[in-house]
Amino acid sequence: MVIGSNRKYFWIYLVMSFVLLVFSGAIFEQNAHAQLTRKKQIRESDEWYYFKGVQPPPRGWNSSGFDYSAWQKGPSGFGYGVSNISTYLGDMRSSYLTVYARREFMVEDSFHVTAMNLSITCDGPFIAYINGIEAIRSNSGRKSALNQAEQINISGFVHELVPGINVLSVECSNDDINSNDFLFIPVLEISEKKRGL
Numbered sequence: 001m002v003i004g005s006n007r008k009y010f011w012i013y014l015v016m017s018f019v020l021l022v023f024s025g026a027i028f029e030q031n032a033h034a035q036l037t038r039k040k041q042i043r044e045s046d047e048w049y050y051f052k053g054v055q056p057p058p059r060g061w062n063s064s065g066f067d068y069s070a071w072q073k074g075p076s077g078f079g080y081g082v083s084n085i086s087t088y089l090g091d092m093r094s095s096y097l098t099v100y101a102r103r104e105f106m107v108e109d110s111f112h113v114t115a116m117n118l119s120i121t122c123d124g125p126f127i128a129y130i131n132g133i134e135a136i137r138s139n140s141g142r143k144s145a146l147n148q149a150e151q152i153n154i155s156g157f158v159h160e161l162v163p164g165i166n167v168l169s170v171e172c173s174n175d176d177i178n179s180n181d182f183l184f185i186p187v188l189e190i191s192e193k194k195r196g197l
Contacts, residue, residue, distance in 0.1 A: 041105040042168060042188040045075045045086050052089070053098035053171075061100055062169035063132030064162075068102060076101070077121065078172075081181030089182065097124070097177050099184055102169040107190070110161040115191035118168075121149045123182050124175035128152075130160045131167055149185065 049071040051057050060066050074087030078099055089099065107113060118128055118136065127137045135154045172184040 037192050039192070040187065040189045041107075042103055042186065044077070044185055044187055046103065047073055047075050048078075048101040048103045048186075049073050050078065050087070050099055050101040052092070053096040053100060053173075057100045057171075060132070062102060062129040062167070062171075064165065064167050066102075066167075071102075077183050077185035079123075079181065079183040081179075082183050084183060084185070092174070092182060093180075094178050098171055098173040100169070100171045101184070101186065102167055103186075104165050104167050105188065107161050107163060107166055109192075110158070110163050112192045113158050113161055113190055114193055115153070115155040116158055116161075117189045117191075118152045118154050119149045119185075119187040119189070120152065120170070120172075121183055121185040122170075122172040123179065123184070124173040126170060126172040126184075128154070128186070129167075129169040130154070130157045131162065132169070133157065133160050135160075149187070 049068045050073070051061065051071050058066075061068070076086060077084050078087045078089055078101070079085050080089050080092055092099075116130075120126055120128065120138075122138070125137075125139050128135050135157045136152050138150070168186070168188050170184075170186045172186075174182045
């Protein structure tokens with residue numbers, strides 16, 4: 001009688017231990033996801049330095065350390081002929097196809113960055129660079145009546161980030177130099193682990 005009772009308590013203990021183990025694992029996994037913070041380093045309407053492509057941009061325009069003091073400055077989106085325009089490019093049509101833009105952003109500790117996502121609205125082909133390294137190229141623009149942004153995971157270039165000042169550079173072209181409209185909006189989002197983990 002006593003032996004059977006002990007066996008019963010043993011199985012109850014075993015089941016409760018298993019339930020506790022599963023529950024603890026779920027909490028750990030939930031906390032692990034909670035340790036990732038997601039923040040937009042570059043938002044829509046943030047100011048960029050930009051260069052109108054009436055001629056090729058200066059060498060090294062997309063790299064850190066480049067002197068962009070002579071460039072024009074304005075918030076994104078860049079364009080003409082559509083809504084959502086923050087920087088009006090009234091001289092672009094029939095004059096130049098491409099706008100070159102760069103913006104610096106801060107990363108406190110590059111080793112804590114786990115993901116980078118780029119959102120691009122561009123009426124034609126574009127190339128995006130992280131610290132002068134090409135991260136993504138789209139050779140064919142996808143014009144949309146809704147001007148929907150293209151979402152691109154560029155986490156494979158997290159290793160190109162450095163502690164301190166980094167630079168995102170984008171060249172965005174219109175699909176036709178005589179087009180009736182153009183819109184260019186770049187947004188960068190970075191995910192980081194919280195400090196001390």
